[in-house]
Amino acid sequence: MNKITISLLLIGALALSACNNPNKYGKGAGAAGLNGAGAGGIGVGGLGDPNDPNSPAYFAQTIGDKVHFVVDQSTLTPEARGILTSQANWLGQHPGYTAIIEGHADEQGTREYNLALGARRATAVQEFLIANGVAGNRLRTVSYGKERPLAVCSDEQCYSQNRRAVTVISAGAGV
Template identity: 45%
Template structure:
């Protein structure tokens, strides 16, 4: 009887484990450095935002990248004017940046009506930015109507959040 036939199952398992452990990866001789503090932008003081990026725009706007409307309305009120003035200041700092203004509506009404209302809202925001000195060739509009809600409820609070125009910067 050959010698390997006399080995018990436990001995075979031990031999297999030893063979596999020989294939295991070895620890590197030198470990990578510890992570340092997060990157910051010296121009903006914002954590991790590249100057002129959409991320910086959203951080600096702190919610002012979006304006809200009353039901079936597309007029720019004083709160919207303040938000759009902040957007215009940012766009003035980055004259090579363009932006798309997205118009949205709540779920009530027909698809066609809400697309038209979203377009009027986006154009109202664009026209106000232009009145503040932003070159109209840098701005485009897009209506999503009721197709992209941020709040999914069928109540007054959700509808109010969905009646909006959002400015998104692009290269």
């Protein structure tokens, strides 16, 4: 088996556990075990070689699977557009992957509004990726509102990390 095949197999196995897993954020430790990035993180972070342009680790770490937003906004910043353009290119070169885009909010907002705000952010990312050539049926959105902060302090340093959309990729057709 060549290297790519092995890594794809690994990815496939990982995707089964990471993609749209209803328990992803349920049992805290279970999800954390899969990602090298730590807290509340992204299922694909810990496997693959970030230097291998075909690996999910490359997508998550080298390109960057997260974009950030200003307070109470879902408009994409120029920096976010740059990252998302690279994400769209990668997804264009790797048609075997689908993605769930997670929208998140910081804790400075009420719970239900933040769910709706997270959905806006995830959709902003989804629409950008579609506009940049990714087929709509490969993308799905989900909002976690303020339920899953990445950083846990209560000041802007953490809030700015938590106002995010994360593109979580997995191998397989359709979402």
